[in-house]
Amino acid sequence: MADYHWPPADHRALIGKRIKRIDGPQKSSGDAKYSYDINRPGMLWGKMATSPYAHAKITKIDTSAAEAMPGVKGVVTIVPEGQEVFWAGQEIVAVAADTEERAESAADAVKIEYQQLPYLVADTNPQQAGAQYTKELANNVKGNPDQAFQQAEVVSEGDYGIPVITHCCLETHGQVTEWNGDDLTVWASTQGVSDMASEYVGGLGEQGIKIAANNVHVVTQYMGGGFGSKFAADSWGIACAQLSKKTGRPVKMMLERDHELMVAGCRPSMHAHVKVGAKRDGTLVAWDSDTWGTQGPQAEGSPTLPYVLQVPNVRAKYTAVLTNIGPARAWRAPNHPQMALISNGAMEDLAAKLNMDPVDFYLKNIDLAGAHAKIYRDEFAKASELMDWKSKWHPRGQGSGTIKRGLGLSIHTWGGRGNMSNCQVVIHPDGSVETNIGSQDLGTGTRTVINIVTAETLGLPLGGVKVNLGDNKYPPAGASGGSTTVSGVSTSTRMAATAALNDLLAKVAPSLGTTPDKLEAWNGKIQVVGDPSKSIPWKQACAKLGTASVTGTGRTNNALMSSGVGGVQMSEVEVDTETGIVRMIKHVAVQDCGLVIDVKTAESQLYGASIMGICYAIYEEKIMDQATGRCLNPNMEFYKLASIADIGEIVVHMMQGPGYDERGTIGLGEPPVISPGAAISNAVANAIGVRVPELPLTPDRVLAALGKGGVA
Amino acid sequence: MSSSDDKPRPNSNGKPDGSRAKDPAKDPKTKKSGADLSRRSFIKGAGIASVAASAGALLADRVVEALPLPQTEGSAAGVVGPGEVPVTLRINGKMQTLKIEPRVMLLDALRNHLDLTGAKKVCDRATCGACTVHIDGRAVYSCTTLAIDVQGREITTIEGLGTAEHLSPMSEAFWNNDAQQCGFCTPGFVMACTAYLDHEPHPTREGLERSLGGNLCRCGTYMGIKDAVLEAAKSSKAKGARA
Numbered sequence: 001m002a003d004y005h006w007p008p009a010d011h012r013a014l015i016g017k018r019i020k021r022i023d024g025p026q027k028s029s030g031d032a033k034y035s036y037d038i039n040r041p042g043m044l045w046g047k048m049a050t051s052p053y054a055h056a057k058i059t060k061i062d063t064s065a066a067e068a069m070p071g072v073k074g075v076v077t078i079v080p081e082g083q084e085v086f087w088a089g090q091e092i093v094a095v096a097a098d099t100e101e102r103a104e105s106a107a108d109a110v111k112i113e114y115q116q117l118p119y120l121v122a123d124t125n126p127q128q129a130g131a132q133y134t135k136e137l138a139n140n141v142k143g144n145p146d147q148a149f150q151q152a153e154v155v156s157e158g159d160y161g162i163p164v165i166t167h168c169c170l171e172t173h174g175q176v177t178e179w180n181g182d183d184l185t186v187w188a189s190t191q192g193v194s195d196m197a198s199e200y201v202g203g204l205g206e207q208g209i210k211i212a213a214n215n216v217h218v219v220t221q222y223m224g225g226g227f228g229s230k231f232a233a234d235s236w237g238i239a240c241a242q243l244s245k246k247t248g249r250p251v252k253m254m255l256e257r258d259h260e261l262m263v264a265g266c267r268p269s270m271h272a273h274v275k276v277g278a279k280r281d282g283t284l285v286a287w288d289s290d291t292w293g294t295q296g297p298q299a300e301g302s303p304t305l306p307y308v309l310q311v312p313n314v315r316a317k318y319t320a321v322l323t324n325i326g327p328a329r330a331w332r333a334p335n336h337p338q339m340a341l342i343s344n345g346a347m348e349d350l351a352a353k354l355n356m357d358p359v360d361f362y363l364k365n366i367d368l369a370g371a372h373a374k375i376y377r378d379e380f381a382k383a384s385e386l387m388d389w390k391s392k393w394h395p396r397g398q399g400s401g402t403i404k405r406g407l408g409l410s411i412h413t414w415g416g417r418g419n420m421s422n423c424q425v426v427i428h429p430d431g432s433v434e435t436n437i438g439s440q441d442l443g444t445g446t447r448t449v450i451n452i453v454t455a456e457t458l459g460l461p462l463g464g465v466k467v468n469l470g471d472n473k474y475p476p477a478g479a480s481g482g483s484t485t486v487s488g489v490s491t492s493t494r495m496a497a498t499a500a501l502n503d504l505l506a507k508v509a510p511s512l513g514t515t516p517d518k519l520e521a522w523n524g525k526i527q528v529v530g531d532p533s534k535s536i537p538w539k540q541a542c543a544k545l546g547t548a549s550v551t552g553t554g555r556t557n558n559a560l561m562s563s564g565v566g567g568v569q570m571s572e573v574e575v576d577t578e579t580g581i582v583r584m585i586k587h588v589a590v591q592d593c594g595l596v597i598d599v600k601t602a603e604s605q606l607y608g609a610s611i612m613g614i615c616y617a618i619y620e621e622k623i624m625d626q627a628t629g630r631c632l633n634p635n636m637e638f639y640k641l642a643s644i645a646d647i648g649e650i651v652v653h654m655m656q657g658p659g660y661d662e663r664g665t666i667g668l669g670e671p672p673v674i675s676p677g678a679a680i681s682n683a684v685a686n687a688i689g690v691r692v693p694e695l696p697l698t699p700d701r702v703l704a705a706l707g708k709g710g711v712a
Numbered sequence: 713m714s715s716s717d718d719k720p721r722p723n724s725n726g727k728p729d730g731s732r733a734k735d736p737a738k739d740p741k742t743k744k745s746g747a748d749l750s751r752r753s754f755i756k757g758a759g760i761a762s763v764a765a766s767a768g769a770l771l772a773d774r775v776v777e778a779l780p781l782p783q784t785e786g787s788a789a790g791v792v793g794p795g796e797v798p799v800t801l802r803i804n805g806k807m808q809t810l811k812i813e814p815r816v817m818l819l820d821a822l823r824n825h826l827d828l829t830g831a832k833k834v835c836d837r838a839t840c841g842a843c844t845v846h847i848d849g850r851a852v853y854s855c856t857t858l859a860i861d862v863q864g865r866e867i868t869t870i871e872g873l874g875t876a877e878h879l880s881p882m883s884e885a886f887w888n889n890d891a892q893q894c895g896f897c898t899p900g901f902v903m904a905c906t907a908y909l910d911h912e913p914h915p916t917r918e919g920l921e922r923s924l925g926g927n928l929c930r931c932g933t934y935m936g937i938k939d940a941v942l943e944a945a946k947s948s949k950a951k952g953a954r955a
Contacts, residue, residue: 024887025879027895028902030830030870037829045824100824101815170834170842170896170930224832224896225930257836443894443931604890604936611932636835636928644934645921 005494005560006595007456009661013523014456016656018600021448022462023222023441032222035189036254038176044073044096046240046253047107050263051085051092054324054629055119058083058092062111066095069109071102074247076239084117086297087326088630089262094239096251119324121624123163123269126292126319134292135320138302143313148286152277155286156350160342161271161694162677164294165620166261167331168639171224173264174254175237177244184241185217188233189254191226192479193218193472194438199233200241207242218472223442228330229265231479261634266622267331268295270303270338271694274346276311282356282364287311289342292319296328303335307343308413309368325624325631330481332609333670336412337616337677341695344410344678349691352396358409358682359384359393369411375566375592376411378655383409383590386651387570397689402577405585406687409570410678416593416667417563418488419478421556423496425454427504428549431539433458434466435496439477439489441469444669445601449486450493452597457497459521460538475553483667488556490597490665495554503550508541561664567591569610569675571683572648577706580699582618582684584648589672592655594663599654606652606672613676615642618697640696792860799860803828804872814860819843821859822869830870830899834928841927842900844907845869851907851926870899873906882906885944891936897929905941915945 007015026032059082063075074096079085085092093110097103126134149155169189176187184204190196197216204211223230240253255264270293277286287306299320306314351361359380366373366380384390393407424436435454441447447467454465468474477492478484505516508526512519512534520529527535572585589606596602619640623632633639652672677695684702685691692705703709793814800809801818803826810825822828822845834842836855843855846868874880879887882902892898904927905920912919920941929937 020887021890021892023895024890024892025876025883027892027898028883028886029874029876029879030899030902031876032895033829034832034896036832037823039824039827039829099813099816100820101813168930170832170840170894172834223894225894227930254833257834443892600890604893604933607935608893608932611934612930615932635837636839637837641928641930642934643925643928644937645925647934650935 006661006664009657012456013459014452014462015595015597016599019448019452019462019598021445021601022451022467023447027222034171034222034224035175035187035220036171036224038187038252040176040178040250043176043250043252044098044243044247045100045103046094046096046243046251047103048091048236048239048253048259049093049107049110049112050259051088051090051114052630053085053114053116054088054121055117056085056114057117058085058112059115060113061093063093065111066106066109069097069102069106071098072106073097073249074243076242076246078235078239087263087324089259089326091235091239094236094243094253096243096247119629121323121325121629122626123294123624124321125271126321129321133322135299135322136317137299137320138316138318140316141314145286145288145313145315148313149275149277149288152285153280154350154354155275155277156346156353157275158346158349158691159271159273159693160345162269162338162341162616163695164269164325164622164624165267165331165616166622166639167225167227167229167265167329168261168636168641169225169227169229169264172255172257172260173230173234173236175240176250176252177241178250179244179248182211183215183217184211185219186237186241187219188237189223189230190218190220191223191230191440191442191481193220193440193470194476195231195479196233197472199237203233203238204241207238209242209245219470220440221470223440226442227332228334228481231481257636258634261622261639262631263326265329265331266296266326268328268338269293270342272305272342274342276306276346276350278350278354280354282351282354282361284309284311284365284368286313288315290317291342292321293338294321294323294325296323296325298322298327301335303339305339305343307339308411309343309347309365310370311368324629325622332612332673333414336414336670336674337613340410340412340674340678341681344675345681345691348408348682348685352685355395357393359389362409362411369566372413372564372566375655376568379566379568379590379592382653382655383568383570383588386588386590386653387572387586389570392572396686404575404577404687405572406575406683406685407570407572408679408682408684408686409568410675410682412567412671412674414483414565414667414671414674415563416483416487416565416670418491418556418561418665418667419484421477421488421492422475423489423492423554424475425493425496425500425552426549427500427542427545429542429545429547431542432466433460433464434468435493436468436474437477437489437493438472438474439469439485440480442480444480444486444605445598446480446485446489448601449597450489453490453493454497457494457521458501459523459525461524483669483671485667486597487561487665487667491557491560492554494560495557496552497554499552499554500550501552503552504541504545507544508536511544512536561666562594563666565592565666565671567671567675569672569679571676571679573680573683573687575684575687575702577688580702582697582702584614584646586649586651587614587676587679588651590653590655591668591672592660593668594666595661596654596656597665602654602668603652605668606654607650609672610650610652610676611642611647612673614647614680617677617680617695618642621696797860800863801859801867802865803867804869810859812859814858816859817855818845818857818859818862818867819854822854828869828871832896832900834896839928840897841904842897844900844903844927846903846907849907849910851904870903873902880906881947882909882940882944885940885947886937889936889939889943891933891940893931893933897927901927901929901937905937905944909941909945913945915941917942
């Protein structure tokens, strides 16, 4: 990379170190104000009346009783009479009242009559669902799978599946809206501050309210979790702005917990019957998969199977099942955890049939991973060491007693190329520095990373820089999805800070009797490169600016980043074969993402993704009831998440140094959440000797797989 | 159906004794109750008198402290609401008088009426702990505690522990160990962990896992939280220290 401009390893003060997140004190003291926490003078509370039916036509809406209730200030219809709703929980009417309790009562008092229509909510295969609910989206053939299977010496066949889960963001979706003349301010809980104005321009336009994008001010200083579900204004955002307009008052409308779990994001299910064949020495030769999944009312895209390992002969079919469960939303690494489970599950079953240690099996075939084969080799070595795999691993189902231990592994990949961002770095004559960027920090550490890159570039301590983001008045930056933010904003910040520094160096050079190209910013000084004795402290250097600040601008720069990561994870579990309870003993996550800006927040991504993966591997499922069309567990006691006692020991490792740093920045948020489901499922299979086909690995499913009468 | 019944689960009564920061079984105030009495769905629209009557009948096996009941002008003796009534709360050492309906939960009183937004509304039914505050030094789910019920009690919110500029020892330990990502569960966890350390100054990893199961995090910050609790326990200034 000729244009590589990150500082070399021996000349980094901050990049690649363990640095505490800069907004940590605000978060851990409760001072941080999330959108949900914004209270405005005269603010009203909004609540919504929603459909109890999975599919129905609205025949009558009567809001008169609600409007007559004390404290009710405004009502807006979202779906009018005569139109259909397509999932239970769909928003129909929004009301605003002067207290939250009164708004809730008023929403309950809205009378809506329905004509019920046919629906499908169950996670049902295409044959059972019937033609009207199915859509074949892929039937791909590569090489000659039929012939390859004939030549295969060992063939393994199995079923693998993962149900619909939801995002369960702790801060529910929603916003506070406030009009001031023609200007609308939205404190949104969003992953895309810079893109959100267009959502309101479009959504309000459909409701007959004309507004220009430059009249929409969007603020998201802190965000309580999105995981891919918070990009749109959504019906509640538009209705909230309408209520504000109608009442002339600010309105806060955040989803109730049950509503959040019902409608604000369904990760598609994926189920497959897989046949995979290899030679006796483990060389993969053929793959055949018939895959289906429920995607909500719309269906698009299809999985890429097999995953990571590009088997030479493949047949892969995919059929989407359309359901009335609410729209699918991107869930951290869309499709990848499902593909990883299906593919890595099938590979582990094949390795077991070959009597091979899965590590040996993967290494035998790792060249099928293409360009990143070397990364996987490095990561297998590191993960095996951290798990102590060689001494712990045993062939399937061995071990005495009723409580069995097992090991499993999984590999994954992700792109993670940085998205477009614009950044502005301002150096003031008093030496203070601000970095302005229309990005957002979802908790991934974006603020901290921008601070590190600015400070590193200007030779300053972290505290010498103020980072301003989470507001669309700053230069536009892409939405935070697909692991694109930290990589992108790191490069635009680097460019902007370098541009601002160059202007400063031009002002300072004469006083050091040299030219700007001979100067560098390091350790709080501007100094002659290689001669620290010729230097001027930062503040004095900035004073030479007189009264005018200098501003550098930068855009995401491909020369400073790349894409494509690997990742290896290993799990150790204990399974009680009498109760079916799966307990995490240890989980190892080894991950690359090119140049790591902040090791501490990067490691937190690995810890967090591992735990999120434990959640969907063992606990999470959105349970739909075909009889009523409703979700049975839209709450946090029956929509299970792992607690602090459920995670076992977690060991993480970020690959760094030669071979990684020179790739520049690459995204990290998605990849580590991909593998836990497969690694844990494989560990359970290794422990008990049989595959539990479906996640989550609940006691009933484990007992059913053991032939002990479970109901799965 | 999803199940993880092996994990510690709360008593979900949400009364002041709804703490899981301490072992409820060992606390004489926390005998089991028969019903989810303080769920807003139950209380919604009801005057406080009917709630008190039901509570008296159904909670006979537990110690429920007598609370001074405010009165609405012109109402029958002992009956308040459903309209707004004055409610006086002692929060972070300061007396605050609000005019709220009797059905208002402590969490909503704090967030909506006093702009004390550190405690978060997440599950809204005593499962996740994001709303945790201290009442008389015990960790409590404020989402299922009626504000009117905790008059005369000492209420401490995360704002009472410290500020971003003057972090409490536990908040500082959370920062040091990156026990936060989106941060929405963090204040509740800090409150639960602070109450836990007050109760158990020499925690073990196993002990804290058992005792902190009443709070949930979605980003996955549990590893940092475990380290934070152990660090705060070691830090001498953490011993009983509150800002």
